[in-house]
Amino acid sequence: MKSLTLALASIILAATSPALAQEREPAPPGSRAYIIWPRDGTVVEGGKLWVRMGLSEMGVAPSGVRKQGSGHHHLLVDTDLPPMDEPIPNNARHLHFGAGQTEARLELPPGRHTLQMLLGDADHVPHDPPVMSKKISITVK
C-alpha cells in the first residue's frame, strides 16, 4: 500500500509539475548580479539609456552554451520575478541577452520603471539558487 501511494504520488507529481524533473544549474558560490548603471532612483532625461549589467564570480556565455559557472543576462522591466523552475519568458518585459551582451539599450516612456536582472542558463532557466540583482526604480522624464 505504501509503495503504491509513493508510486502514485511520483506519477502525479511528475505529470503535474514537469519542471521538477528539470535539473537546474547550480549557481557558482559567491556569484552576484547587480545593475552597475543606472543607480536606484536615477532620473533619466528622454527615456533612452544603456543599462550596464554587472556580474561577480561568474561568467557570461551565450544561450545554448552549456558551461559550468556561466549564464546569460535577462533584464526584467516593470515586472516581478518569473517562476524559477522554468525558462524565463521572452517578451517586452523579459528581455533576453542570449548573444552574451552585457549592456542593454532601453527606450522607456515617461514615468516610474523598475529594472531587475536575472541570469539564465543555456536553456534560459534560472540557476539554483537564482543569480539576480536587486530590483531598482528609475524615473523617466
Added chain:
Amino acid sequence: MKRISVLLATVLALTFPAIAAETTRQPAPAEAHLYIGWPNDGEVVDRRFKVWFGLRNMGVAPAGVAKDATGHHHLIIDAPLPAMDEPIPNDQHHRHFGAGQTETTLELPPGKHTLQLIMGDAEHVPHNPPVVSKKITVTVR
C-alpha cells in the same frame, strides 16, 4: 608567370605563417565598442581595486566557444598591444578571462599603471579589426 605567382605565394605563406593565419581572424561586429567602465582614466585607486569591462554591440562567450559577434575579455597591464594575428599571450601582463568574466579585482604595487582591454575570439586571437579599449593610466596609492 601564373605558376611563378603561385610558387611565390606558397613561399610567402611558408615564410610568413601569420599571413595565412590572418584570413582566419574573426570579423569584429560593426560598431563594437570596448571600454573600461571603471576605473576612469587618471583615477587614483587603492592597492586592491575592481575593474569593470564595458562592451557594446558585441557579446561575451567563454574561450573555446566559436560564435559570431562574440569574444572574451583580456586585460593588458603595463604592456603595449600584442601581435594582432596570433593568440594573445597569457601572463601577468596579459590576463585572460576565458570563463566569460566581465569584471576582475586587481592588486597592483603603488605607482602608475596602464590598463587596456582587448577582445579575443574562441582561440584568443584578436578580431579583425581588433576590438580594443582606450589605454588608461591609474595611480595606485
